[in-house]
Amino acid sequence: MRRRDFLTFAGGLGAAWLAPMPVLAAARDLSGILPGAGGNYGNLLILIELKGGNDGLNTVIPYADPMYASLRPSIGIKREQVVQLDGHSGLHPEMRALLPMWQAKELAIVQGVGYPQPNLSHFRSIEIWNTASRSDEYLRDGWLSRAFAEQAVPPGFDADGVIVGSAELGPLGGGARAVTLTNPAQFLRDATLASANAVQVSNPALAHVLRVENDIVKAADGLRPRQGQYVLRAPMPPGAFGNVVKTALQVVAAADSSAGVPLPGRGVAVLRLTLNGFDTHQNQPGQQANLLRQLSQGMMALRAGLTELNRWQSTMIVTYAEFGRRPRENQSQGTDHGTVAPHFIAGGRVRGGLYGEVPRLDRLDGNGNLPFAVDFREVYATVLQRWWGLSPQTVLGGAFKPLDVLRV
Secondary structure (H helix, E strand, C coil), rough: CCCHHHHHHCCCCCCCCCCCCCCCCCCCCCCCCCCCCCCCCCCCCEEEEECCCCCCCCECCCCHHHHHHHHCHHHHHHCCCCCCCCCCECCCHHHHHHHHHHHHEEEEEEEEECCCCCCCCHHHHHHHHHHCCCCCCCCCCCCCCHHHHHHHCCCCCCEEEECCCCHHHHHHCCCEEEECCEEEEEHCCCCCCCHHHHCCCHHHHHHHHHHHHHHHHHHHHCCCCCCCCCCCCCCCCCCCHHHHHHHHHHHHHHHHCHHHHHCCCEEEEEEEEECCCCCCCHHHHHHHHHHHHHHHHHHHHHHHHHHCCCCCEEEEEECCCCEECCCCCCCCCCCHHHHHHEEEEEECCCCCCCEEECCCCCCCCCCCCCCCCEEEEHHHHHHHHHHCCCHHHHHHHHHCCCCCEEEE
């Protein structure tokens, strides 16, 4: 059976699911893996993609640099509106909700994140971030899929990763056991897609399809909320991204417990959430303000929900995007594709503060872009080595030093 035929068949199972044929083909075999060899997947990773390329200079604002106002006479944030973090940098006023996390020193802001020889195409640059490749290198597998190939997620886990609100596998592409919830509400209503009973058939292609379907059903059954299961009390923000956050927390609650009772050895290793709309070529101020408000409120809701579930200390939230925006505003009150941006790392064991390098607006390159200060693969190395106890060199194809953003 060809992959295209299988996906057509799987499409009839329910719109909440989209997964390549190999993804759920079989549980991973952990025999022979020594205890302590890595793979501390009890530490949950939540990735938040800022799809379209967020404008970093209006997110973490170098308000003390006079060149900032010069480059952005129309869309720049006024100094008196900035939520000051120190004497040089501050947050967009619509990110004020993050202040309690910042003051608790649970929020790290890494400035100047990018990579050498940047590509400013949406498609190609996000491919680079998803696969952790060089700009001149084309890889098939996502960086998380390679990590799970090196050190498998325990077979008792419902899935390697769950993607909420998007049909794109991203860093989980190429072999991870990934569940894609393109319609979270439908999934949570109708997660039981078919009977999970084994069926004996003589046709090998059909037998394979049925095995995959059974795996899908088992994972879906493990992730959906049940009658009597724990119901979150933490308030959730309104809107589409608020629904994504709520669904992600419901997945954590469902995967970690049954009727409120923790189940050791169950769970998921990764949740990937997407916030769309950051490609702000025109009319940026209102559009970005709305998105940054959603991001901030969503991150605080995740903190509240995970604290309630006793998972905040074992969760790390990391934002990413394909690129940032150009420092100089364009003629449409927007910004064009640029090279670097700040990104956020949050969690109960995060060592909060500013990392990387304050943007040097006096050092723009010939295209008017900022040079990168932190390679994004250093962020990934932090996840792999410091969070999960894995060796990042094989996964990332080179030596990248983890950031010192964790207390342990």
